Amino acid sequence: MATQDVLQSIVHFSQLDKLVELCRANSLWPMTFGLACCAIEMMATGASRFDLARFGAEVFRPSPRQSDVMIVTGTINKKMAPAVQTLYDQMPEPKWVIAMGNCAISGGPFVFEGQYNVVEGASKLFPVDVFIPGCPPRPEALIEGILLLEEKMTGTRRWPRVVVDPMPRQPLPPEDEEQGEPATETKAEAS
């Protein structure tokens, strides 16, 4: 664990430790806070189509004292950075951080010469466990990030990994038809 460095005990119980890690992985309570547009995708993840609740991770706790994972959703301004840092410090161990979106990974589109107001990545402030690329990432990507975090904690993956195909192209509807049906999404595209 990158961010878990306080609660290292001298005595280890292998099976009990595994059980505790399994329980922690299955009840990751995120903190209720969003910084920018990625937060909208985080809310969509909790809503009915994607349903983060399936993994027991829908309990968005408003207080940092009761949350386990901090999802940094969006741009961290230099003005906002102390507040985010305080929230991270207030979380009790063990705690994890997910950096969601390009801004939280590296500053995203705000990195240019003479840039003066954006922190270039959440990892400049505190250790980050999972990075989720995208601008903004889709809700499936956030779910995949949470599954990755669970894999990092327990060492096993919940479901077999989806093999990423090259994105199959949909044939365009013929132009002569007046009412061409829109191309339907395939499963490979959705994943």
Place this chain on the structure above:
Amino acid sequence: MTIDSELLRLLLYVVGFIAFIATNAAYLVWLERKEAGHIQCRIGPKEVGPFGLLQPVADGLKLMTKQLIIPKGADSFLFRLGPVLVMTPAVMCFVTIPYSDTIVARNLDVGLLAIFAFASVNVLGLLLGAWGSRNKYAVISAARVVSQNVAYEIPMLIVIVTMVMVTGTMNLHEVVTSQNGGFWHWNIFRFSASPLMPVAFLIYFVCMLAETNRAPFDMAEAESELVAGAFTEYPGMGFGVFFMGEYANIVVGTSMATILFLGGWNCPFGLWPGLHWFLIKMYALIFTVIWIRWTFPRTTFYSLLNLSWKVLIPVAFANLILTSALLKVL
């Protein structure tokens, strides 16, 4: 060496009731999350065990192994006392609740009084815990909780006084036996005592929601305004115990509604009375409590107090006067 059978019986009751409360607290959380999911067109927890049934186990173990932080400058004694003071009175209430004709730990003659005396201690736990955690949001929330509970205890107790007048006893076992028979004998339909009996039940139910700090009256944990209200500084199991106390209080409140208004363990059609009917009624009421939470938004604080002082208390008083007049005349 002989074991005192009375002592053994009480020990079994203590163990049994604590197990009952703990199981309920854990699985009502599961029910709440599942029900919330289905109300919002989601599925709810389903990956952790079959139907998500192991979710409370995972949550409980996680909360227990979380780091325990006592904030700098907080009163550590009061901070630790808060959750205990919420949980203990809720457990004490179960002493006199009769779950069937034979299942009751102590059949007190003042059972009704004892339960509502214990139930009002729970506010003190919230107040002390919030005060001890030295957090401005917690203190604001605690002040709200106290004024809310003072406001809602009055109509609730007026309704209770009405019920004591109607049934003529404070012994909960006798309260239930006075409603023996079909559903037309239950207190909620006892129109001979007062035509306002269903209204009295509604007043009791609303006050019970407010006393247990459930939405739409969850001023104790107004997360959109006050971070996490009175629980803001509680990490791990401190918060867990507060929540177990809340669910135990819901069980007590719905059990009392079942006993006072819905005929306790009596069958609606006068057949096969027993524990199962009590549990069916109790869980139907608990289901309604959760249903209300996920259907209504939180009220503002002023409309909360207005509802109590301007609507519930006058109606409860009117019911009391009407009942006493009818008892005198008939």
